[in-house]
Amino acid sequence: MGDVVSSHLDESRREMITARTRDVMKEFSDVYEQQYAVALFNSVRFEIEGGGGTQSQLLHRKDPLAGRSIFSGNLFQYLEENRKWRNRFVSVPNAYTINLHESKKAHEQGLHPKITINCAGYKALTSMDEYMELMNTSLPGVKAKVGNNPFIKCATAFPLILWHPYARHHYFCVMTEKEQKKWHAVLQDCVRHRDNGLPEDCTVQTPAFTVAVRRHRQAKGHYGTWDMMCGAPPQILANLVMEGLHPELRSAIGPRLKGKMQQRQRSWMLISDAVYRQVLTQTTTQYGALVDACEAQRVPLDARLRTDMDQIITSKEHVSSKIRALVLPKAEALLRNSIQPYISSILEALMEPTSRGFAEVREVFFRELVEISKNSLNGGGKDKLGDHMERLSMLAFHPVKMQSCYEQVEQLNLEGLQQRFDVCSPSVFVSRAQILMREQMDNAVYTFEQLFHQSLENQGESDMCKTVQRCQDRVLKKYDYDSSTVRKRFFREALLQIIIPYMLQRLSVTCSPELPRFKELIFEDFSRFLLVENMYDEVVLQSVTKDIMMAVKEAAVQRRHNLYRDSIVLTNSDPNLHLLGETPSVDWASKFGADEPEEVVGRSMEGGGSGSRRRQVVSMIQLDGVPLAYESCLEVPGVELIPEEDGELSEGQREDRGEDEEADEELPEGPKSPDSVNEIRDLINPMVEMVLPVAEEQQSDLANGTEATAGTLTAEDGLQEEVTHVTTVVDDVPRKSPRDRASVQTILQHLVESKKQEGDNERREEAAVEETPTAVQEDDSGLTADVSAAGSDSERPPPLPTDSSSRDDSGFQSPTGAATDESEPRPTTNGLSGEDKILDPVEVEVTLA
Template identity: 60%
Template sequence: LTWLCCPVAEKTGKVLGEFCRCYKEQFGVALFNSVRYEIEGAGGPQAQLLHGKVPLEDHVIYSGNIFQYIEESKKWRNRFCVVPHNYGLVLYENKLAYERELPPRVLVNSAGYKILTSVEQYLELVNNSLPGVTPKSGHSPILKCPTDFPLILWHPYARHYYFCVMTGKEQEKWRAVFQDCVRHCNNGISEDSKVEAPAFTDAIRMYRQSKEQYGTWDMLCGNETQVLSNLVMEELLPELRSTIGPRLKGKAPERQRTWIQVSDAVYRMVYELAKAQYDAAVARCEQERPQLESTIRTDMDQIITSKEHLASKIRAFVLPKAEVCVRNHVQPYISSILEALMTPTSQGFAEVREVFFKEVTDMNMNVVNEGGLEKLVEYMEKLSHLAFHPVKMQSCYEKMDQLKLEGLQQRFDVSSTSVFKQRAQIHMRQQMDDAVYTFETLLHQELGKLQGKDDLCKSIQRILERVLKKFDYDSSTVRKKFFREALLQITIPFLLKKLAPTCKGELAKFQELIFEDFASFILVENTYEEVVLQSVMKDIMQAVKEAAVQRKHNLYRDSMVMHNSDPNLHLLGEGLAIDWSEEYSGQPEAEPAADRRRRAKQVVSVIQDDEGALPYGVVAEALLQPGSPEPREPEEAHPGVPPSPPGAVKEIREALAQESLGDGAEERLMNGTDGGAPPSPRADVPAEAEVPHATPAPPGAQSPPAACRQRGDNEPGEHGERSPPRPGGTTESGEGVQTEF
């Protein structure tokens, strides 16, 4: 099967070559826009809430036992799953292995995955992935679940992960946690980067438009290398399916299983190749950056004048056609799209407000009834993490599930609404975090002036009302911006596609209007898109403005300015985060950092279920096949040796690794890690490197934080050293350690 290596490498090289050319062009434009913004600035309403930037360094999101299906041994095994502050899924042999800091079995970056809660959903997706291969009636399907509560992580290209739990309550909680992981990892391209991020996303868009693929793209998720891998696989997978599909042997379930493994192996190879080429392209651009930036700062006025001259010529050619297209095909539907977006989004933000109000009000009552300042510290520790509590935030996120564009989705070539749902949910989490952080800061400032419980109660209530007013203002601002961006994201690709036959072929003649010295910063294609955007922007702004004037969904008018704004409030946000337990615990000495890491707190409390489920250790025995021996645990694993898949897949993987990646690359392809050392941190893994900074999230409200010892700062995949040496020989037979996907 060595014949497969060349097509994969060639396709990856071709796609990445074209993309890197787009990236180089967009890098210069993004750099110019960044420097121009820095010099000129931009107006806009100032946020009323403070914005905290504190990572969840001493917390994990959740941990607990869960059953995992091991494909190689075809058995369900009990695993201890930890979701650290970087939102990776980390699976250990058991809780003891976690506490002893033994290497994990599996590390999963969930970007691009879908969380399924029924085997039927999964089988439908699997059957569609390999057309013509469907198990006959009466034959065993590819997967059987021993309980009624499965949790399946499905990916169109990478391997799948199969879990199950014992109760519906557990399933709901794990589903909320897993969905938060996916949401967080999908958002893997850092928004803090003002040059690289827009250059990358614009290059992706330009590349796909060159292939006549307009509209939203569901697989723009994960870090840059994952997105590029998805880009390659989008083109490569149909070719692989037609080439490899007929060669697969065995019954339908076995062929489906083999196909998933082949796709996963190819995906990993593509990932490594894409990473190498993309990193090289970024390095070249960074090398040229000082010279480009110097030219921009020196010739800023001339560049702007040249760009405006080009835009005026393109506008004269394009605008009449664009305005007709907008009037006939877009304008009649803008209000319908806006209403479809506004209803679930505004309900979600209203739920964020309600959850915040309820949590603070409950805390206030409990503090008064239970003991004043000491209890306040305990409750504030929980409240400070509220935005990152996936279960408590789930009621907010679920409101976006109502988003449906119906016929509009087909008309405007919107493949799915998931892009908009996820974006709104990220805004919800950020607004909750800002509200909590502002409340914390104001309360902390007041504490020194208070006397007794009554003062504390009144102060909490007064600060809550103050923060809610600020929340309403910021919520309106954020939602209006989201609506405008979503409307543009829906209508602009549609307009570009409609105008392409009459306009795109004529753009080349405008190239001569750009001075050669400025060609790195002004692109005809980008300027053309800006003109198209201007053709519809007025209608979009007017629609959002009218919704605000009518006070639809509690939107404020643009002219609305808060009269109780705190001009000095933002100065309070410049300091470090408040550590309530450390500052008000009354301990004479600070807790050693190492001890504190071992006792890291958990955001979501361990589930307390009265349904009488058997302990996971007992049930694990029942889930093993009757009469089948317990899988052997090898005493010594060979470092870097990947698991042994079925024969055909093994041949493919070995061929891919040896032909394209050279000696030792098979380990990278399979994401295997050395059993004798902790997994090496990878800067390109979004679980750590690309995660936006965030404030901690709350332990559960109903039950106290789990007492289990947490790993703390250096979770798997993070940068930093770990003190205890890792013993070797912990890799289960046939089970590789997943480190990238």
């Protein structure tokens, strides 16, 4: 496929791509430098004048994922180079990148990953049909048939695909639906986190970059929202270049691609990825140089602003009043005729799913606290409490547990409004709401941790359930208030994002030609900080703000949205709580002496050095007790050879080893070849093991050894087999009490298929005693059926256990099937010569000819 890329991306075309990227970056840089000075002015003015929104009631954690990783496990990846599926160990660090290692051992040794995927701009898909629907629109003039086969044949029925409009796609698959759901939640969380790449705490760079991108797109005629405003600034700039370059290259190269439609789609994907990587390399370098140049001027600009702040503000108010007189009448007419009738319907479409999502966050948080209360009521120790608190501390960053909250917001539908207001898709608002939900969940968890820890230090661990309840009530009240404030702010911002671009586009025809004359009213010394275009945008914003605030206030009165009215203003009613926010997070594992959970993965390259250990938020899918035979660079195994995860592993904790053994039993064991002559002989002459009791005073008469004999053994189907050898093994097994024997006997009786089979067993045993004195009497544990299977030519039984100590020998019934008092020993025909001996438990091996 490299030949396809090189043949269509020759030197002249690569030079054209470089020149186009340079031109776009030049235009963007000019706008960014202007907006950088304006953003610095707004930041310094806000700092001097103060103000701001309402104060949060919940505490904020500074670095919640310090020393953590998100997830790790095994996936099967499709390799484009050889078109093969290979097993890969995948780790997701706290940076939310996807690192693919050749094996888990390579990851633990701190080796660099083979591939690192930055998920910004991707979509996580779980269906090949959904993927092909996107692929069929990638080439112009190509109409794919319904149900057309993709160019990739997935190895299992549970694919996972990362799709990007410009970059290379990544294909994975897993073995079970449960794994697919968990991995899909993790991949979506990676996309969600990486899309939110512009830090809000950068009060100068982020506003300057956002406005510069919007200005550049408006100059090209694009006023609406943009769903590729995702990732770090260099990625957004690469998307900005590709927005105009990609269709042009597709029209030029698409008709020249050869082969079937699937092959052409695959070739175009590789070509597009090569172009995107070339553009991204340029934007990364040039944006870094642009930021450095602007930051070098920040100190003198800041000093100048602080000196002339009053004069700059006065000049701005004067020019804004002139612009307002021109724009406001036209804006009000447009607002009254084309926008006001739709504000309530837009707001309703936003509020319903968002309110359900925040309510689900509250419910998930409440359920976790109920589990902690149950632990305290049931007498759980410190270790259990430490484990619960460790899991609670990472609840907001657990993609699987938060998935039910995220799904509520994904139901947001703006159909009917998107075309009118030029909204590309609701994904912009969905992603923003989900980020806010995660922040509110972490704030609630962190606040509860601090309150609970303070209560434990002051009151001790007595009556812990009431302590949990008191802290829970306080946190939920603060969450209700904060979530209401956050949602109202989100609704206002979303309405502005939808309405303002629409108004600017409609007013641009009549207002934009008039704006240049207002530049004469600005002093030259202040021209860097006061731009007419920015003041024009502010006037349009002010014209619609009143209507938006009124609509949100009216919605807050309705109880079904669970919003506080603006008249209810909660000041900082809990000042002591915010003092706790300055204290570091509680390390619950070390405080309560809990063992390090199983989520702890090996060495990590990110954030801790090659020898650090970091705890994992989500439990691994691969069971530690099941060896992975297909470790690396092997073909995809059959579905039955990879076990499905047994639940959530108690969120990474598997205290009972028996669960791992049960998981092992689920793996079907295929036929194996015998490794020795003895094993071959055993297949020809199968051996039957049985345990018979013998009295202590008779043990001296018995000795270990094999004795040749002659006899027959009657199977269940009436088939008689010859007995050639009897091996006696004497083993000291403690005698069970009659009570214990009775209980085990009861259990064994329940395992018998039916009462009819019990009667058949009794009649066969009586016949065997009367007709063949040398026959070995069998118990009711199913050995007769095993002998029958061993004598059959059509089926060979699985090998029986040879360790008598692992068997429970306390549930034997009388050989005659009669009801007896188990406290009295009964004679058992054990000798092959016909003599009766009261025996203690021994192991007898019978070889059938």
